[in-house]
Each structure stands twice: as structure tokens, then as C-alpha cells.
Amino acid sequence: MNAKTLFNGGKRSTPLDQELIDDTGEVRINQQLRNTLELDSYFRLDASLYYRLNRPKAAHRISLDVQNLTNRANIDDVFFNDAGELQTSFQLELIPFLNYRIEF
Numbered sequence: 099m100n101a102k103t104l105f106n107g108g109k110r111s112t113p114l115d116q117e118l119i120d121d122t123g124e125v126r127i128n129q130q131l132r133n134t135l136e137l138d139s140y141f142r143l144d145a146s147l148y149y150r151l152n153r154p155k156a157a158h159r160i161s162l163d164v165q166n167l168t169n170r171a172n173i174d175d176v177f178f179n180d181a182g183e184l185q186t187s188f189q190l191e192l193i194p195f196l197n198y199r200i201e202f
Contacts, residue, residue, distance in 0.1 A: 102144045108137035111176055114184060125178055137176070143167040156202050163195040 110133040114125060148161035166172075169192040179185045 099148075100146045104140065104142045104144075106140040108139050109173070109175075111135045111137055114176060114178060137173045140172045141168070141170055142172065156200050159197075159199045159201070161195075161197045161199075163197065165193040165195075166191060 112127050112132045113135050142165070144163070144165045145167050146161055146163040148159055151158045171191070172189045174187045174189045176184065176186050
């Protein structure tokens with residue numbers, strides 16, 4: 099059984115404003131404010147459980163790995179969508195991996 103915890107300060111971002119969209123629809127960034135905004139802190143708990151069976155000619159291992167065990171929605175980015183609305187994108191949710199390995 100294994101566990102890993104990650105806790106980092108939030109990613110840096112630039113404040114976005116609807117008025118900064120130019121005629122082409124692209125967002126212009128105010129360079130004086132670049133990376134002045136800090137998003138929420140990042141937290142992730144990973145856990146794994148495995149069973150290993152050793153045989154004379156091969157070893158068998160079955161494991162279950164779960165990333166983001168708490169299913170926390172960590173912020174990845176803040177951006178304007180196609181409709182011109184401010185939207186937040188999140189990183190991956192809970193991800194389980196079931197593995198089977200044979201070692202010769």
C-alpha cells in the first residue's frame with residue numbers, strides 16, 4: 099500500500115477583463131499585471147494498493163492506482179470562452195488505474 103500527497107500554492111495567472119478583447123476577438127493581456135493573480139492552492143492525494151505473487155519463473159503483480167483520490171477540482175486556467183464569458187477549466191478528476199504485470 100502506498101500514498102502520496104501533493105500540496106502546492108496556486109498557479110499564477112493574469113487578471114482578465116472583457117474590455118481587453120480587441121476587434122479580432124483575441125484577448126490582449128495587460129503586461130503590467132502579468133502573473134499578479136494567484137489561483138486557489140493545488141491539492142491531490144494519490145493512493146495505490148498492490149499484490150505480488152512470486153513464482154519460480156515469473157512474478158505476477160496486480161495493482162490499483164487511484165490519482166486524485168479526494169476528487170478535488172483543482173483550477174488549471176481562467177479564460178474567455180467563444181461566447182465571451184469568463185470560464186474556469188479544471189484539471190483531471192479521480193482517475194483509477196488497474197494494472198496487471200508479469201515479470202520474467
